[in-house]
Amino acid sequence: MQKLVSLKDIELDVSATDWQDAVIKSGRILMNNGYVTGGYVNAMVQSVKNHGPYIVVAQGVAMPHARSSDGVLKSGISIMTLSSPVEFGNENNDPVYLLIGLAGINDELHLKIMQAIATIFGDDTMLKRIISCENRAAIAKIFNNAEVDE
Amino acid sequence: MLHIVTICGCGMGSSVILKMNAEKALKELGIQAKLEVSDITTGKGAARTADLVLIGSELAYLVQDIDKPVIQLISFVNKKEIKEKLKEYCEANGII
Numbered sequence: 113m114q115k116l117v118s119l120k121d122i123e124l125d126v127s128a129t130d131w132q133d134a135v136i137k138s139g140r141i142l143m144n145n146g147y148v149t150g151g152y153v154n155a156m157v158q159s160v161k162n163h164g165p166y167i168v169v170a171q172g173v174a175m176p177h178a179r180s181s182d183g184v185l186k187s188g189i190s191i192m193t194l195s196s197p198v199e200f201g202n203e204n205n206d207p208v209y210l211l212i213g214l215a216g217i218n219d220e221l222h223l224k225i226m227q228a229i230a231t232i233f234g235d236d237t238m239l240k241r242i243i244s245c246e247n248r249a250a251i252a253k254i255f256n257n258a259e260v261d262e
Numbered sequence: 263m264l265h266i267v268t269i270c271g272c273g274m275g276s277s278v279i280l281k282m283n284a285e286k287a288l289k290e291l292g293i294q295a296k297l298e299v300s301d302i303t304t305g306k307g308a309a310r311t312a313d314l315v316l317i318g319s320e321l322a323y324l325v326q327d328i329d330k331p332v333i334q335l336i337s338f339v340n341k342k343e344i345k346e347k348l349k350e351y352c353e354a355n356g357i358i
Binding site: 159164166167168169170171173175177178180202204205214216222223226230234 | 271273278282283318320336337338339
């Protein structure tokens with residue numbers, strides 16, 4: 113089975129001064145791994161500025177992303193935990209301590225990634241497990257083993 | 263068949279998750295539906311042909327002027343919230 117996440121996609125205990133810094137850092141992981149262009153990282157920030165903090169999709173979790181046409185090279189994600197949480201201005205789900213940077217094109221891998229995310233974040237216990245993970249391998253395992261429930 | 267459009271900023275992230283979770287909830291409720299993903303630029307057009315719009319509460323202001331029922335979700339990933347709100351809508355509209 114195709115792996116959705118590898119160790120290079122994950123960074124733990126990153127320090128960020130504010131939401132913008134956090135989004136840029138999660139975008140840089142995507143860029144360094146060849147999923148997106150530098151322009152895409154800027155578009156991720158711009159998207160929050162344009163549409164507000166709706167990317168904070170669940171309590172404590174932000175999913176920064178932009179459009180495929182903003183510079184996605186291939187589908188992938190970055191997973192980043194923060195050493196101290198930042199505020200995005202989302203009244204229901206702030207503060208954010210986990211960022212899942214998304215790079216998606218309309219392909220099967222992107223759908224599989226989204227399915228894994230939907231499964232993981234729909235389940236409070238799995239979310240807690242991710243937050244308490246102290247190493248990247250454990251997080252990669254959760255994502256790669258996320259059972260897709262029918 | 264109920265026609266639902268899920269909307270987010272780019273049509274690649276949250277709306278895809280919303281669609282997956284809504285599909286699951288509808289299946290559990292025994293409701294047949296067709297779901298479609300859209301972004302905010304095409305979402306308004308897509309909403310015109312749909313019966314129901316699902317959108318995150320942070321983006322709901324974008325569809326406030328459309329003449330279709332809108333369900334706002336606080337969390338895109340909380341299956342319980344999606345299911346409860348869909349159930350409420352379906353019961354109120356005689357679908358179940």
